[in-house]
Amino acid sequence: MRADQTIACDVLVVGAGLAGLRAAYDAARAGCKVLIAAKAKLCSGASFYPLTAGLGSQLPKDQADVSLFMEELLDSGAGIADENLCRIMVEEIEGEIKRLPDIGITPEEFGGRVACFAKRERKLVRWSDWNKIRNNVRNNFSEIPNIKVMEFCDLLKLTVRDNAVCGAVLCDNTENIVYVNTPAVILATGGYCGLYKHSLNTDDVCGIGHSVALEAGAKLINLEFMQFIPGLMSPIYKLLFGEMSLQYCVEVTDENGNPALRNYLPKNVSFEDCLNDRSMHGPFTCADKSMYFDLSMMDYAIKQKSEKGFTLRFSPEIAKKDNEFLRKTLDFYLKNGIDLSKQGISVAPFAHCANGGIWINEHGETGVEGLFAAGETAGGIHGADRHGGAATSVCLVFGRRAADRAVKYIKTHKPADIPSERAVKEIYEWIDNGATSGISPQEILYNLKERLWFYANVIRNENNLTETLSWVKEMQKHYNAAKAIRSGYDIKLSMKAFHALRTSQAVLSAMLFRKESRGSHYREDYPESDDSLYGKRIIAEEKNDILVCYT
Structure with missing residues (x-):
């Protein structure tokens, strides 16, 4: 595996769902040279799931409703939601809805129900017809000369020096390796529900961003809270x-x-x-x-x-x-x-949406310089239960905020000059564990998806989670992604299995660590909530290449 092409850009946006589109558009309009790397086609991921009637967002009815909305979000969040990030979402979502036509989406108001986990009916907007939206987005983006879109392109690894992003390695739609020289990366890769056998997600929502962020030095938060x-x-x-x-x-x-x-x-x-x-x-x-x-x-x-x-x-x-x-x-x-x-x-x-993800602050920063996250990829905003429409709201609000901060960041930061050969070599050094078994990436993904669906679903307990996590760790020892690639397996598929094991390890570890039931996290061996864990958010990060969880 070697770099077949090198591309330079100001901002690399990984993902082409709502958060990725918002971030890319805003960064480009600010004058940045933007590259969008989409694992599937433009307008993909959970934002554009084809077998749903539409997507929408919940807005405060008026200024007086802002405080009531906040109370409800924090109540359903059950001590897990980040109050500051929730307030930003509530206060800024109406402005972002008004900007949706910029990227090709025309929302319409509708009613008839209280949003999921809300207590009051408030303003709801929705949009649908994915093919029409996709055509609109293509037309709008084609008029912006400083946006380049690479569809069916996978992120393999970030290149980091001294806790700062300086590039990324991609695999494009022809299996060519592309090194991107860039000082800023916005991860908008979606959640990790596609790791489950039965998922209301497209195949591109598979936790790659979480695995890559962990390796780069970012933290993950609230992974045990996910929507089924x-x-x-x-x-x-x-x-x-x-x-x-x-x-x-x-x-x-x-x-x-x-x-x-x-x-x-x-x-x-x-x-x-x-x-x-x-x-x-x-x-x-x-x-x-x-x-x-x-x-x-x-x-x-x-x-x-x-x-x-x-x-x-x-x-x-x-x-x-x-x-x-x-x-x-x-x-x-x-x-x-x-x-x-x-x-x-x-x-x-069915696994539907992740409430947790990559830890971010109010600007979408991850703690790794030049690395930002937005949308379902990001965590900390939502709590134990998440209101209907909040997933789309955070895509728009924090997609824009991540873009704004990335634009500001690149004005004073240039990427380190890393040879593409060195960046690609680092992938092999990372994924080659020396194992000689012939386990295929297909075997890994099939068995992982089935185990997660049965044993890390709405019913969780110590025995099943421990057994599943032990299996994941064993597969990490015996599955050699580098050997799979050398043996002729598809690069993307081989790396997808590698990343899937890493992200699953983090998710299962968080589920095991929280020994209580709260919101979307139910432990049949700990069926009640534990008041001492109120406000305790579980962090997962890698220290000396070992995954650890703590509060």
């Missing part, structure tokens, strides 16, 4: 589920047609109460009675080693409701050939 949302197993696999429909659900059965949820509920929780609570938010939480809906599915899946999920059947009355939000969901299902008033659907817990 019911997704369809059938009739259309990976279609996003509309939780409001649960208000009209009349039965939940297992794969054999037996009543499932009713038999799992404790005596003090009724079927109706559980589903009413569950209809109020898409993601799983252990903070209310809704938890039994998701736990029953995963308990059955683990015990039966089944991935078929539970079948939901609905009252015909659902078709007569005129709630705007529910109506959009039903119409979306009808467009996909599903009439909930007449047919059942099978759902299971």
Whole structure:
């Protein structure tokens, strides 16, 4: 492996979802020479998941609502959300929504529900039609001469000297190695939910940014908090589920047609109460009675080693409701050939979104000079549970903030002159562990995804997490990414498996470290929250090449 090309730029943006697009546009408009490296096509990742009806954001109704919004965010955050970062998001999101047309997105207001985990209905905006948006973005960006886009291009490693970024090594769409000489990198690579077998993400959301950031010297935070949302197993696999429909659900059965949820509920929780609570938010939480809906599915899946999920059947009355939000969901299902008033659907817990990620401050800085993070890649903003629309809000607010600080940073910092050959050689020195086994990257990814889905899902316990983490560590000893590449395996695939093991180790370690249940993190061996852990955020970082977790 050698560098086939060297590119110089002021700012490298890795990722082409909402955060990456916002950051790239703003840095370019400020006069910077910007390179976008997108693992998939432009407008990708969780921001543009194809099997959802749309994406949106929640805004304060007025100035008086700002403090109420903050109270709700911190309440659902349960001591984990960063108050300063939340306040920035709340105060600046309206301005960022107004700027969306700059990059090719036209939002529209809608209503009909309180956002997930919110207590009051406030202003909601949404956008959809990914193909139209993608065309708009391409047209808008094509008019900016100082933006270059490289699609289907993977980040392999950052080049760092004296705690400062000076370059990055990429693998482009033809498997050529590209060295980027740059003083500033904005990581907008998305979360790590694509590491799970069943995920409501595209394949490019696989935790590469977290692995690369760790190696560069950055910290990760709150990794144990991630959102699992019911997704369809059938009739259309990976279609996003509309939780409001649960208000009209009349039965939940297992794969054999037996009543499932009713038999799992404790005596003090009724079927109706559980589903009413569950209809109020898409993601799983252990903070209310809704938890039994998701736990029953995963308990059955683990015990039966089944991935078929539970079948939901609905009252015909659902078709007569005129709630705007529910109506959009039903119409979306009808467009996909599903009439909930007449047919059942099978759902299971899908990994959806990461609440944690790379630690950042209010400017998107990571603690490594010249390295910034934004969007779902970044952590610390969200808490144990995250409000609906907050994921998109942080993409826009902190995508812009990271760009602003990167623009300021490059005015006084130039990258160290590192030969491309040296940068590429450092990759081999990093990934070649000397192992001689013939384990393939496909084997690593298949087994990792399955283990994570079964044992690091909504139900977690010491035994399963420890066993899964032990397997990950064993694979890190025996899987040699350098040998895989030399043996002819695809460079991107070989490196994806390498990064997946590293990020999974950090995620599993954080899940093990938090010995309590709080929000989206449920430990069946520690089913209650521990007041002494309120406000305690788990940090993961590498010290002398060893991953450590602490609060």
